[in-house]
Amino acid sequence: MKRFETIAVVGVGLIGGSIGLAARRAGLARHVVGIGRRASSLRTARSHGCVTATTTNLARGVSEAELVVVCTPVEFIAAGVREVAEHCPAGTIITDAGSTKEQIVAELSSGLPAGAVFIGSHPLAGSEKNGSQHARADLFEGRKTIVTPTPRNKSRQVSTLMAFWRALGSQVVKMTPAEHDAALAVTSHLPHVLAAALAAATDEDLLKLVAGGWLDTTRVAGGDPELWRQILSSNRRYTLKALAKFEKVLASLHQALENDEERMLVQILQAGKRSRDAVGS
């Protein structure tokens, strides 16, 4: 595994902070530079040991980095990568940790300085908590990270990036940006939509009676609305497709319940159980 002299993390929240912690624990980099806009977030990241140095000056922060991970909200990733590409050494691998890929990779498919390298990543890890005070060195352990190289990326650079995520504990999966977005629409963005709608549809006076089922089913609705608005907007097409498929299944279930079609009702519940049981807790 390649060791880096310096890596930089742009946006030191839960994910960025955990990348820093995990990279430091694994001895992957001598210096981990945390770059952000707010001095208070940078202080938190440093005091939690996520980074070895911090700066609000992106140009300076990436000037010696061999690897830069842009961990900003989805909507700022492409612009962030462009800015990094202007200031980092040629050949530096720039990646991200965004929840959507097609739009970001497409936006960055042209206009980067010669020699700049962007390869998309998405570590399937996180939580409804924000901030590097919740960062964990083991956040990526046993979790998948999807990388979405394009034909423009050199295989040696893709291998270096994949080895980096593996060294953080991830299992790395290669997909096209479109495959990624179609999959994540079903496995992450649709669940968020449903959790939010269920929580929003629950009258306040019933909240005192919620138990395990409601709590589990709505958990992700605690996530940041603006971050999720960006994710859903950025993956609109596939999320709408996943939503349409869900609505069809829900309509069947609705009809089965309405008409008291016991067999159909049990069939759908069984299909759900089979799917759920296949993945463990």
Place this chain on the structure above:
Amino acid sequence: MKRFETIAVVGVGLIGGSIGLAARRAGLARHVVGIGRRASSLRTARSHGCVTATTTNLARGVSEAELVVVCTPVEFIAAGVREVAEHCPAGTIITDAGSTKEQIVAELSSGLPAGAVFIGSHPLAGSEKNGSQHARADLFEGRKTIVTPTPRNKSRQVSTLMAFWRALGSQVVKMTPAEHDAALAVTSHLPHVLAAALAAATDEDLLKLVAGGWLDTTRVAGGDPELWRQILSSNRRYTLKALAKFEKVLASLHQALENDEERMLVQILQAGKRSRDAVGS
């Protein structure tokens, strides 16, 4: 708190077994008789310390009980209570642990032997696991138990039953059967419907990519399809009402996403977060 010489539990699964364990731990009863149809389940319950005696003979099992808790699947509760009422001493308090109340209480509002007392209960505890091997003495601790007395029930008996659930660690809430069913439709039955539909709508080849969001949102879909079919059928009216309200919110969210109405999208996500944040993890 009244101590019982003998209590009986009909149906010794996760809930029945946990009632036995908790009652024994709290010293609420000298004898806890476990009643069931399958010798193997009864053996499991006894070997886990949930009960002090077991029988497949319901008439004999309840013959000395001062309190009987019927913990069978919803569809068998009313018949179970009738059978208990025929064989237990007059004045014995019979209750249940069913997830729906209106239908059960209505079915039992007439035709019971003189002196028989039924008061509905629903402990808001459980898990997607079944069987007394998963029973826990602390299953009810800090959880709510709803009791749904009717004007026919004597207040002394209602008090005794409420004190019993409190002694198991529950916070007890009194509601009418209809209030209970309307509330649980939103807080439990609708989440189950959505979890099952989401799991059923997820293609098998995507299951390898699911992470926290999907896993939380679908967790309850691992529950027993036939038990849940009974619950949903038994609470059809209110579940359909809750579902209709959810579908309206989902349609707004769908439309906001389709039309890229950022403000509306954020508003719904914010409403969901407010609701979710109000109850903690």
